[in-house]
Amino acid sequence: MLKESIKNELERIVGKENVLTTPEALKAYSYDGTTSWIREPDVVVFPTTTQQVSEIMKLANKEKIPVTPRGGGTNVSGGSVPWLGGIVLCTTKMNKILKIDKENLTATVEPGVVLQDLNIALAKDGLFFPPDPQSFLGATIGGIIAENAGGPACVKYGVTKQYVLGLEVVLPTGEIVNLGGRTLKNVVGYDLLHIFISSEGTLGVITKAELKLNPLPPARKTTMAVYADVAKAGESVFRVLENGVIPDKIELLDNWVINRIEEMMPMGLPKDADAVLLFECDGIPEAVEKETEKIVDIVKKYGAIDVRIAKDMDEANKYWLARRAGFAAVFGKAKTVFAEDVTVPRRKIPDLINKCKELAKKYNIEIVVLGHAGDGNLHPAILTDINNEEHYSRSVKAMDEIIEEAVALGGVLSGEHGIGLEKQKFLKRQLDPVVIDLMKKIKALFDPNNIMNPGKIWE
Amino acid sequence: MEDLKELKKIEQFADQCMKCGFCSFFCPVYQEERVETSVARGKNYLVKLALKGEQKFTDELGKIIGKCLLCKRCVVNCPAKTQIDRVVVGARAQMVKNKGLGFVKNFAFRKVMANRKAFGNYVRLAKAFQWLLPKTEGKIRHLPDFLKALGQGRNIPEIAKTFLRDMVKPVYKPQDGKAPVMRVGFFMGCATDFVYPELGLKMIDFMTKRGIEVVVPQEQSCCGAAIYFSGDFETGRMLAEKNIEAFKDVDMIVTGCATCSSTLKDYEKYLPDNEDQQKRYEEFKKKIKDSTEFIIDVMKVKPEELKLKKEFEGKTATWHDPCHLVRYQNIQAQPRAILKGLKGLKYVEMPNTDLCCGMGGSFSVYHYDLTKKIAAKKMAGINATGADIVVTACPGCMINLIDNILQNKMPQKVYHFLELVE
Structure with missing residues (x-):
């Protein structure tokens, strides 16, 4: 519970209208983009200047109140959830x-x-x-x-x-x-x-x-390559790169995701394909044309069964819309989804995909793959239901093994989502105890009272 | 445990949300306030807690779910396709059931608006005092303090000398005296009835000139938008029944108000309480046509054959998409075809043309400051076009656009598209 005097002090710093304490507001700041990490703050403050942020921090440091900074709250790690309560410091009104x-x-x-x-x-x-x-x-x-x-x-x-x-x-x-x-x-x-x-x-x-x-690059071109084997799609990623073309994007959708997207918004994606890769080249028009031609040659050589070049921006936008709909498609189909964020060196993409397939069979669960194949950040997603204990525990085991495999392949357990709360328990698998200790010392140096987003990264 | 019947109906929609937060970018209210309770994700989360019994139907919850324009920008842009409008309206209905309507709304909806005659009398009473109000420009008057509920310093249009329903005949035969090519019912709508009766006559004239027989049932009532979107489903259903009964002898119903056409169509979406109602509301929906779609899709009028009124020759026009047209009914091509087809009129597309004008029915009564801020973005869009006239198809939008154009001392005039043609 927040002391009345602290609330008054916060109101003095940022103004009454920028301090929220109603039960409803606190509930609305108890979550981020994840499903399972929920914890309410005691107060939400919206500073509008650096000076105000400084005053809030001084007050919190003196009173030893946890402070969790938060922006749009779109993160998917539990990182902006106020795990130990206290103050949510929301920066959405500092938006100039x-x-x-x-x-x-x-x-x-x-x-x-x-x-x-x-x-x-x-x-x-x-x-x-x-x-x-x-x-x-x-x-x-x-x-x-x-x-x-x-x-x-x-x-x-x-x-x-x-x-x-x-x-x-x-x-x-x-x-x-x-x-x-x-x-x-x-x-x-x-x-x-x-x-x-x-x-x-x-x-x-x-x-x-x-x-x-x-x-801004003046030209863009999108190419879709279709595969009968998702691992072959994985191979095409590094084959294109090793042959001297660096597209700005290479994204992968597997058969399951393609079919869910087609159900949501039919757009003529190849429903029988085991996977598709979407390439986008950007830059000056001549270079984009040449690079696209080269991609077509390379993917054909390495197992694509069909290649489509978007004839105009409309068609290109359609493909990218499908890619963006991918996650909605996944989340819409299961009560609980583990959206993995493992990342491996690109040469190892086919190995990781094969491992996911193997685990799906072994544990008899649905593991779908979609993600930023171009940088090895694959986002395998496990579809489960937290209320179905037996299924959930199989899924947890599979997730464990995916992370183990990614690390064994020379990869990392998170490429872009961060550790937050979601990946804490895996931190030790990746980092040397000495390294974790160094990080903790750095944290203590900056934050001697451990008030800054406490409870995150390490257990 | 509190009654959750209305919430249960929308549970499946609330469950769609995956909390990505993309709605924040599209929500006119969040864009002004930048607070989680303003945006669909926050509202939806609280409704889900209410469903689980972890959130009571507090006044604060009422305020939060009340602060939504129902513009549906978040809905059409939601990757998970969450129908947040249904969640919000359902939650309001549950609030009304469990807590009752507030006094103001109770009086307005149940005693006044639901009773066409009483509504007319109250509007008349307001009209009698109109001469007291300072005149701003032409037909627009400032609202005096005693009508403060509608927002301070707000410009509202003058109430008509004679209401449309006191002018109309029950049946209009085609003007050429021949057998009608089709027979349609005309739905007036409150704004057209009390504020823009000439618009209603225009619509009738437009149709009868082109061989259509028009029926105008006197028993028709308010469409119910302000009422059922506020959660008063009981009165909403009563109005639905009145309107279904009033138009039972026609196969098609045309209205010049985008909000009315969408509201009539959507009885089946928000209101049904049983299968019988569901079925009958769905049947009713099939009859409804907005004037824009009726003219282009049903009458098959060729826009280039329409004659522009002389006073608009050489003018530049821009189109404002009413929420109830562009998102509730997915109508955007038809009005543009009309404006682009009119010879002598130059058409320019407005940036942010689909942005809500900020009216949101009774939203603007309770949150007039927000309405003005949201409208300011619309005004910037209008100014960027260099247009002389802003054209739309919703009298609700017209009222708000006119108010804000005047507030911002801008030169543009606002018209319903029907006013442009001979």
Whole structure:
């Protein structure tokens, strides 16, 4: 329970209208994009300036109240769920784009800016922010940085950490610091900037970001390759790359997902195919044409039974809409879904897919595969029901084995979702105890009272 | 345990949500407030808790589910296809059942709006005092304090001298004296009846000129939008029955109001309490045509053969998509075909043309400040077109667009598309 004096103090800092304590509001801030991680805060505050964030942190640090930073709450790790109660510090009202610097290809933004809003504003200047988490309609820049988010386009463009030049951060003690800067190169002392990227809100609150931008590519072309064997599709991914073409996206949909999408919105996807790969090339028109031709040759050579090149943007958009509908298709068909986020070196994609097939048989459960095949981030999803104990326990075992296999293949247990609450129990499988200990020491250094998003990352 | 009958009906829709949060991008209310309880995901979550008995039907819950325009932008953009409108309306119905309508709505819906005659009398009473109000421009008057419930400083249209139903005949024969090519019922709707009666006469004239026999049953009532969308299903069903009965002798019913056409069509979606009602509401739905779809799809009028009124020659027009047309009925091509076909009129598409105007029926009464903020985005879209006139097909939208254009001292005039043609 929140002390009345703390509530009053918070209201003094951010104004009465920016403090929520009704039971209904607290319930509405008890979840994120996951299904099973629910915990209510004691209060939700909406600061509008860095100074206010600093004052909130000073108060929380003095009173030792947990603070969980939150943006759009679209994350899928449990990361923004206030696991130990306390304050949810919501940045959605700090949503100004402060500057778009066309000459320097940079933008200065507040943490609550929604990615799609940023890209709409940037497009007017012929620019874009390349990391493309598929939650772009709701995800805010602060969260995107804190989770080091990525998406389909990272095959070519990389993930968020490659596009953050500088950050203004409020530390758990309330101090305001600036890390990094505005330049592409910067080797002044330890790279503390990157400690904050993927810190999952456990080290401080991001209050301002200096982002690196790219010019919008003038042309795009989408190609769909159809396979009779999903593992062959997996092989095509690295064959295309090793033959010198780097598309901006390579996405995979398996037979199950294709059929669910066709049920939801019939669009002529090949229902008999074991899998399809979607490629997108972007860049100057001539290069895009050449690269597309090359992709067609390579995938045909390595087992595609059919290849379709989208004749126009409408057809291309149709395919990408199908891809985006993929997750809805999966979640709509099961009470509980484990949306795995394992990532393996690309050469190992077929091995991981085969393992998933094997486990589906072994445990007699549905494991579907869709994801960012181009970067080895596969998102195998297990369909189960938490209320069906027997089925659920088989599914948990299968998930365990998928993670084990991914790590054995030289991969990681999370490529882009983060650890949060969802992947905590697997952390030790991946990281050396010495490394975990180092991380804990870093955490203690920044946050001596352990008030910043406590209960996350490690158990 | 509280009664959950209405909520149970929408449980399957509430279960569709996978909490991705994409609705936040499309929700006009969230875009202004940026708080989780404003957006579909938050509302849906609370309704799900209510279904489990973990959330009581508190006043706060009432406020939260009340603060939705029912514009359905989140619905059409939802990856999981969650029908949040049904969740919100169902939850409101449960609220009304368990807690009762508030005094204002109780009086307005049950005593006034549900009774066509009483409604007319109350509107008349307001009309009698109209001369007291400061006149802004032409027919628009400021609302005085005693009608504050409708929003302070709001420009509302002048109430008609004579209501449409006091002017209309029960039957209109085709003007050419020949045997009718078809026979349709005309549904007036409250705004047309009390504020824009000339629009109703225009619609009747348009049809009878083209060989159609038009029947205007006096027993017709309010469509029920403001009533059942607020959760008063009991009164909603009563109105549905009145309208079904009033139009039982015609196979097709035409209305010039987008909200009315969608509301009449959707009785079957929101209101049924038993299989018999479900069946009869579904049958009724088949009869309903919005004026836009009726003209293009049924009458097969060629837009280029329509004659533009002289006063609009050389003007530039833009189209505002009413929520009840573009999303509730998926009608967008037909009105554009008409506007683009009219010779002498230049058509420009509005950015954000499908964005809600902010009216949301009684939403604008309770959240007028939000209405103005949401409308400001619409106004920016209108200004970006450089159009002289804003055309739409919903008197509700018209009232709100006119108010906000005046508030923002903009030059554009607002018309129903029927007003443009000879």
